Amino acid sequence: MLDSDNFQLALKKNDVLVLVVNCVIDYDGRAQSHLPSGDRIIIIKSDKSLLVHQPKGSSPINYMKAHSQHELAKNDNQFLIESKNQEFKEYLTITINKVYSFNAYNLKDDEKLELAGTERDMAEMIYTHPELICKGFKPLSKEEHTKYGFIDIFGYDANNELVVIECKRYIGDPKAVTQLWRYVEKIKSSKGVKKVRGILACPKISPSAKKMLEDFGFEYAKINPPKYLEKFSKKQKALHEF
Amino acid sequence: MLDSDNFQLALKKNDVLVLVVNCVIDYDGRAQSHLPSGDRIIIIKSDKSLLVHQPKGSSPINYMKAHSQHELAKNDNQFLIESKNQEFKEYLTITINKVYSFNAYNLKDDEKLELAGTERDMAEMIYTHPELICKGFKPLSKEEHTKYGFIDIFGYDANNELVVIECKRYIGDPKAVTQLWRYVEKIKSSKGVKKVRGILACPKISPSAKKMLEDFGFEYAKINPPKYLEKFSKKQKALHEF
DNA sequence: GGGGAGAGATGCCGC
């Protein structure tokens, strides 16, 4: 049963609150939004973040960041949830017309996701298998953050020419090419050399990115990100092999 | 009560399913992931998307896109949810150790969010109030997608020099400057002119972006995105004015 | 805490 006392008690206990309601939502903060009445699921997590989910779509339609403050008020026949985040000056008002359900759960979960197949994994793979780029490629560093900017990989090719590689785990688009260009220019000026090879390593490339690569005199290396998670058991792998 | 029949029936009715469980999650698709056991909220929406939320954090820790297929199997003392998306070759396995709750809801909501304060709104504002950029600025077009690429605004200044404006609703960063540079180059080559003014319009700018602007000979216009939603009543506005 | 860049990004709009 939803009432102000239950709501505040659950918040105080750092429970996760799950409400299913018909509501109207207004937001003001980084932007402003209004959402007319409809059925939604509201989750207030133990870190005091709030999510509003419609029956469709994978992103929340409204939300508040962690460490927000939430209050429930009863107003004639309506409930009202007012959430505010002082730090970011954000305000959310949920006008509840009907409550379908309200539950609070004390949930424990400190686990983090192990993920394989990221851009970082791709750079790692190229670093340890430089022949994937070209014969005789000698990588000097990966994830160079300090001297030359945020460059995925750079090194020397068989002719001792400098090579800058930008990795994308899915598709190389115009933004990736301009990013590569920016890094090549940085290396040129900091190393004081005229010619630096730029290589975009990705499994797919968009048409306009392909044209941009040609315009810049850069190269495309068709490479797939590695997918291997140590803790995946053979049984689990077998699940999706048919 | 969770069982295979209830689960499948709820899916068939396009209900929204909400489960609170202790579980282990494995994913394989665009990448691979493993999440050891913990308490989570699982939502399967009426579009057959699936979300897994931990007690903290605003993003789902695992998910499946819309139009996936979901099956519940009972396996000794465990339940198993197997979700697959044939189109994207993605597979999710949720091994459920304990069920805290299971509910299905028939939810109706066809409303869409009205949003104000976006980059598009910013471009609109500058287009109708060109003096925000500089005296005598004459915008020619906004959101020009066809001839010169995706340029927010371009036009002529008081001296009849071409001007390209890139808007950012929050912060201007190096990526925004390279984007602006790309558009300026496009206009230069397509119009066959040597000098085109580039202006980055945003409320804040990062230090390195500021330096890049200077290097390119571009300008910074400090402009805030407009925040005004017609349907916001005065009462709602008053809520966050104290 | 701020800057910089990835994401299993998602969503939107235009062609």
Place this chain on the structure above:
DNA sequence: GCGGCATTTCTCCCC
């Protein structure tokens, strides 16, 4: 459908 890009992006990493 794909392409290009914004997002109340969010999250992570590193200084």
